[in-house]
Amino acid sequence: xxxxxxxxxxxxxxxxxxxxxxxxxxxxxxxxxxxxxxxxxxxxxxxxxxxxxxxxxxxxxxxxxxxxxxxxxxxxxxxxxxxxxxxxxxxxxxxxxxxxxxxxxxxxxxxxxxxxxxxxxxxxxxxxx
Numbered sequence: 001x002x003x004x005x006x007x008x009x010x011x012x013x014x015x016x017x018x019x020x021x022x023x024x025x026x027x028x029x030x031x032x033x034x035x036x037x038x039x040x041x042x043x044x045x046x047x048x049x050x051x052x053x054x055x056x057x058x059x060x061x062x063x064x065x066x067x068x069x070x071x072x073x074x075x076x077x078x079x080x081x082x083x084x085x086x087x088x089x090x091x092x093x094x095x096x097x098x099x100x101x102x103x104x105x106x107x108x109x110x111x112x113x114x115x116x117x118x119x120x121x122x123x124x125x126x127x128x129x
Contacts, residue, residue: 002008003028004127006034013020015091021039023024023106027058027059028063029057029058029119030056030057030058031054031055031056032054032055032057032062032065032066032070032121033052033053033054034053034054034055034072034073034076034122035052036051036053037050037051037125038051038052038053038054038073038076038077038111040077040080040081041081041082042081042082042083042084042085042128043082043083043085043111044055044084044085047081047085047129048104048128048129049080049085049088049126049128050125050126050127050128050129051123051125051126051127052123052124052125052126053076053105053121053122054104054121054122054123054124055105055120055121056118056119056120056122057117057119058086058117058119059116059117060116060117061109061114061115061116061117061118061119062074062117064109064113064114064115064118065109067112067113068108068112068113071111072105072108072109072110073106074106075101075105075107075108076101076105079101079104080097085128086127088091094123094126098121098122098123100114101121102120102121105118105121106118108126115129
């Protein structure tokens with residue numbers, strides 16, 4: 001009987017270690033897509049902006065973002081709509097918009113819960129048609 005128990009312990013140790021490593025991997029930052037893509041009208045009625053913001057979050061911020069996704073989408077649509085395409089032409093202008101996006105997301109999360117754990121925002125797609 002003892003050899004069987006020893007064998008079971010020997011076989012279960014790698015499973016236990018792998019489970020702990022999996023928990024460690026999930027504890028780091030993760031990315032949450034707001035979208036699939038947000039499409040908004042620009043100042044010129046014939047132009048659209050398509051943007052795909054990705055939020056970098058840690059811990060329970062992922063749950064906050066998912067819970068308040070409709071409010072976040074609305075805030076971003078209101079932020080992006082009606083802008084002029086020429087105001088988004090350079091890398092510096094798009095970086096300024098990224099920073100504005102961060103501030104709006106942080107403010108919205110704080111309004112409906114907490115922004116703790118929200119770290120940054122990135123555009124994984126940005127087009128003006």
